[in-house]
Amino acid sequence: MGLTVETYASAAEAARALAAAQDARYLGGGTLVMRAVNYGDQSFRRILRATDPALGRIAAQGGRISVGAGVTMAEITESRELGFLAPAARAVGGPAIRSMATVGGNLFAAHPYGDLAAALLALDGRAVLADGREQALDELFAARGRGQQPLVTAVTIARPERGAFRFRKVSRVKPKGVSVMSIAAWLPRSGGRIAGARVAYGAMGPTPRRVPRVEQALEGRTLDAAGVQAAVAAAAEGLDPPEDAIASAWYRRAVAPVHLRRLLLEEDG
Amino acid sequence: MSSQTRVELRKDLFADERDDNLNEIGRPTARQDILGHVTGRSPFFDDHQFDGLLHMRCVRSPHHHARIRRIDIAAAERMPGVRRIILGRDVPHNLNTLLSLIDFGRDDEPLLATGKVSYVGEAVAAVIAETERQARDAVAAVRVDWEVLPHVLDPEEALAPGAPIVNETWPRNVFEYHDKYTHQKLRFGDVERAFARPDVEIVEGRYQMSPIEQAPTETCGAIAAPETNGRYVCHTSTQALFFSLGTTAKLLDMPSSRLHFIGGTVGGGFGGKVDSLHEPLAVLGAILTGAPVKYIWDRAEEMQVGAPRGAERWYLKDAVTRDGRIVARRFRGYFDCGAYTRLSSYAVQKATGHLPGPYTIENVSSDVYCVFTNRTPATAMRGFGITGVDFAIECHMDKVAERVGLDPIELRILNAYRDGDMKAHRRLAKNTALIECCQVAAEKAGWPIRPEFAAMSSLTGGGGDRAAIPETVTDEEGRVDGTPAARPAPRPAAPAPAPAPATASTSARPAAPATRPAAPPATPPAAPPVAPPVSAPAPAAAPAERPQERPAQKPYQPQEPFTRGVKKPGAHRFSSLSGTRRR
Ligand SMILES: Cc1cc2nc3c(=O)[nH]c(=O)nc-3n(C[C@H](O)[C@H](O)[C@H](O)COP(=O)(O)OP(=O)(O)OC[C@H]3O[C@@H](n4cnc5c(N)ncnc54)[C@H](O)[C@@H]3O)c2cc1C
Numbered sequence: 001m002g003l004t005v006e007t008y009a010s011a012a013e014a015a016r017a018l019a020a021a022q023d024a025r026y027l028g029g030g031t032l033v034m035r036a037v038n039y040g041d042q043s044f045r046r047i048l049r050a051t052d053p054a055l056g057r058i059a060a061q062g063g064r065i066s067v068g069a070g071v072t073m074a075e076i077t078e079s080r081e082l083g084f085l086a087p088a089a090r091a092v093g094g095p096a097i098r099s100m101a102t103v104g105g106n107l108f109a110a111h112p113y114g115d116l117a118a119a120l121l122a123l124d125g126r127a128v129l130a131d132g133r134e135q136a137l138d139e140l141f142a143a144r145g146r147g148q149q150p151l152v153t154a155v156t157i158a159r160p161e162r163g164a165f166r167f168r169k170v171s172r173v174k175p176k177g178v179s180v181m182s183i184a185a186w187l188p189r190s191g192g193r194i195a196g197a198r199v200a201y202g203a204m205g206p207t208p209r210r211v212p213r214v215e216q217a218l219e220g221r222t223l224d225a226a227g228v229q230a231a232v233a234a235a236a237e238g239l240d241p242p243e244d245a246i247a248s249a250w251y252r253r254a255v256a257p258v259h260l261r262r263l264l265l266e267e268d269g
Numbered sequence: 270m271s272s273q274t275r276v277e278l279r280k281d282l283f284a285d286e287r288d289d290n291l292n293e294i295g296r297p298t299a300r301q302d303i304l305g306h307v308t309g310r311s312p313f314f315d316d317h318q319f320d321g322l323l324h325m326r327c328v329r330s331p332h333h334h335a336r337i338r339r340i341d342i343a344a345a346e347r348m349p350g351v352r353r354i355i356l357g358r359d360v361p362h363n364l365n366t367l368l369s370l371i372d373f374g375r376d377d378e379p380l381l382a383t384g385k386v387s388y389v390g391e392a393v394a395a396v397i398a399e400t401e402r403q404a405r406d407a408v409a410a411v412r413v414d415w416e417v418l419p420h421v422l423d424p425e426e427a428l429a430p431g432a433p434i435v436n437e438t439w440p441r442n443v444f445e446y447h448d449k450y451t452h453q454k455l456r457f458g459d460v461e462r463a464f465a466r467p468d469v470e471i472v473e474g475r476y477q478m479s480p481i482e483q484a485p486t487e488t489c490g491a492i493a494a495p496e497t498n499g500r501y502v503c504h505t506s507t508q509a510l511f512f513s514l515g516t517t518a519k520l521l522d523m524p525s526s527r528l529h530f531i532g533g534t535v536g537g538g539f540g541g542k543v544d545s546l547h548e549p550l551a552v553l554g555a556i557l558t559g560a561p562v563k564y565i566w567d568r569a570e571e572m573q574v575g576a577p578r579g580a581e582r583w584y585l586k587d588a589v590t591r592d593g594r595i596v597a598r599r600f601r602g603y604f605d606c607g608a609y610t611r612l613s614s615y616a617v618q619k620a621t622g623h624l625p626g627p628y629t630i631e632n633v634s635s636d637v638y639c640v641f642t643n644r645t646p647a648t649a650m651r652g653f654g655i656t657g658v659d660f661a662i663e664c665h666m667d668k669v670a671e672r673v674g675l676d677p678i679e680l681r682i683l684n685a686y687r688d689g690d691m692k693a694h695r696r697l698a699k700n701t702a703l704i705e706c707c708q709v710a711a712e713k714a715g716w717p718i719r720p721e722f723a724a725m726s727s728l729t730g731g732g733g734d735r736a737a738i739p740e741t742v743t744d745e746e747g748r749v750d751g752t753p754a755a756r757p758a759p760r761p762a763a764p765a766p767a768p769a770p771a772t773a774s775t776s777a778r779p780a781a782p783a784t785r786p787a788a789p790p791a792t793p794p795a796a797p798p799v800a801p802p803v804s805a806p807a808p809a810a811a812p813a814e815r816p817q818e819r820p821a822q823k824p825y826q827p828q829e830p831f832t833r834g835v836k837k838p839g840a841h842r843f844s845s846l847s848g849t850r851r852r
Binding site for chain 2: 002003038039040042
């Protein structure tokens with residue numbers, strides 16, 4: 001049972017081939033796919049890849065930015081346009097991983113991975129599919145693991161106001177440790193008060209997820225000890241985080257308020 | 270290389286004890302293999318290229334404990350590239366224990382499991398194929414019909430009545446010491462009498478340590494290939510070449526003269542490369558296929574199947590006078606050896622020889638159990654047998670210091686052993702330097718200690734009364750052969766204050782007797798036994814009253830006789846493992 005690699009010139013062709021196949025896996029940067037190959041993963045025998053240059057593009061689109069699914073973490077950290085996202089991209093793996101790991105692959109990386117994906121979710125990320133349709137990232141995540149996953153060609157995100165986006169990865173080993181949790185918060189302010197906050201966690205569920213109770217508790221508040229109190233109190237409410245070798249569910253719940261508080265009270269960048 | 274060194278040699282300490290000929294310490298020196306490593310030329314086992322090399326991978330248990338009803342290899346055997354699938358019945362002598370090569374223990378572990386598996390990852394079949402991928406695909410196609418059995422993962426639960434039997438060779442879930450006891454004993458003085466003294470405070474503690482993976486950069490592996498004249502060459506990552514050779518000869522029932530083992534560069538061992546599982550399987554693969562065979566673990570196997578330093582749990586109980594002298598210390602320890610003995614039996618004895626740590630305590634008692642559980646078998650790692658109990662002891666020292674309101678460093682200096690003191694395993698302490706280490710550490714850390722503690726020395730104040738072996742009470746708790754106790758008269762047992770492990774043979778653990786023997790045997794305080802010149806701290810089971818005597822150990826008895834792998838059963842004494850003592 002050999003493995004075959006199929007290369008397509010356009011993302012659309014690759015997407016069609018992927019949709020038609022039961023035994024294929026799309027290859028982004030391969031940091032996870034090739035590991036599966038090395039370990040003899042029996043769930044696929046074909047590897048599909050696309051050389052479409054559109055996958056590697058970073059482009060402004062009105063108030064939003066489109067980031068190609070094939071853009072790597074290293075490319076994000078080097079991009080002027082995406083400076084606000086650099087801390088999240090830098091949180092993924094080490095230099096070798098970042099030079100290969102792609103945005104598209106991060107959307108589908110299983111727990112505890114998906115640090116960048118949490119940031120994209122907080123920034124109102126929308127996945128662009130090969131047929132041009134868009135899908136909000138929460139919906140994409142909700143469908144993950146059910147049926148064949150669609151090929152994503154890009155993710156569009158909001159461009160946050162200066163200093164309005166914050167990211168923090170909590171890990172036991174620094175750098176390069178995997179997440180106990182990651183927190184991404186887009187905190188737009190009007191007249192000093194928060195309006196329309198979006199807060200997302202990585203590694204606190206099977207996929208990155210938003211925390212609506214925290215978002216609601218921040219609405220109309222100021223970023224000071226008193227203002228964030230309700231949000232901190234709601235930090236772990238209703239969450240059922242995974243247990244793994246890095247942390248127990250209890251531990252993740254117990255430390256979530258501490259780290260959320262630190263993130264919310266850090267000096268404006 | 271910078272010649273700047275931060276090592277400071279304190280030659281003022283022990284000036285007359287040490288030759289002033291240290292040529293390495295404190296000086297930059299190149300390790301012997303560094304040139305090869307930094308230039309990428311060190312030859313690792315996996316660097317040896319063979320034409321037509323075949324690859325071996327194992328079918329492993331997904332269960333902690335399960336009976337093997339059937340192994341169906343029909344589909345896997347027909348897959349592309351598959352040359353051979355090895356089962357337990359193909360292994361000529363499919364039962365071993367590592368330390369049988371030095372006459373210790375009982376054969377208790379198959380190379381490939383047949384009747385049942387006892388830990389997650391235990392191998393039941395080995396597939397040999399032309400490529401690694403083909404081997405992996407065929408492994409996935411082997412069907413095993415498992416009957417899942419109840420399992421036990423905690424050593425104290427494994428000792429409870431009704432616990433599943435992990436390893437049929439050891440029906441009590443414990444390694445039996447000297448074929449006599451469920452545990453390794455140490456008795457020195459009378460701890461129970463000291464605990465009852467009105468002038469002491471009792472300090473108890475429970476400590477445990479998880480298994481630790483040695484995590485070598487190079488995972489364990491071996492390549493074996495047929496040579497001429499019916500010999501087989503084996504390139505291996507082992508850190509114990511002749512141990513691996515002897516083990517292979519025994520398991521494959523072939524003379525060691527037909528085995529040509531080549532080691533050399535170990536890509537990180539730390540104790541994790543002595544278990545000799547790869548060499549016999551690779552050589553057997555080469556025998557059965559007539560071709561070179563490589564068997565190497567991937568990282569996941571190294572973590573899951575590779576034997577770690579085992580978990581340990583320790584209970585300590587001290588009697589401490591108000592001025593901080595520890596007058597009694599009792600230990601109860603559990604080594605979680607996983608499903609098979611490997612080297613844990615010996616780790617327990619090393620730990621016991623170390624008690625009660627580098628302190629002079631006049632009453633010491635210890636019961637240490639080597640317990641079988643359905644976890645990955647444990648093996649050696651640096652500080653083998655000592656690390657866990659030392660962690661417990663030093664945590665406990667801090668706890669004692671806090672309870673009696675003494676500075677923790679002063680407490681250690683006060684209780685430290687000194688030259689000439691009698692240790693609990695009945696050897697005189699020499700070259701002790703704990704006091705000086707504490708003093709220098711305090712000084713370097715800017716930690717104030719009182720002048721009388723700064724003035725103490727390990728060279729003075731030891732010996733004399735402290736060289737005496739105290740009158741010692743013994744007991745037969747945990748006796749397994751049911752024969753009447755040889756010497757001590759029965760005595761009433763005091764109620765056990767700590768939770769008692771129940772074993773198959775005893776329903777409750779009698780504490781050491783509270784009353785004195787009617788006629789305590791005389792001890793010779795003036796004439797402590799003289800240590801034999803070479804052998805190291807011996808297994809500390811000797812009856813206290815006559816320290817020179819050892820109970821006769823039954824010679825090692827394999828379940829089935831074997832003639833391969835050892836030159837002569839009984840040729841090596843167990844104690845010869847321990848190396849030499851400091852001068
Ligand atoms: C040592 C190491 C450390 C790591 N550390 C981190 C970390 O700290 N944080 C973290 O978040 N992750 C980490 N990862 C996981 C992984 O490297 C990243 O999540 C990375 O972003 C995955 O991207 P990739 O391009 O390599 O994905 P691939 O391996 O190529 O693919 C991963 C999955 O996504 C699918 N996929 C890829 N691209 C697309 C697409 N465009 N459309 C649809 N499906 C797609 C693939 O089919 C596959 O199922 C680490 C991995 C390793 C090996």
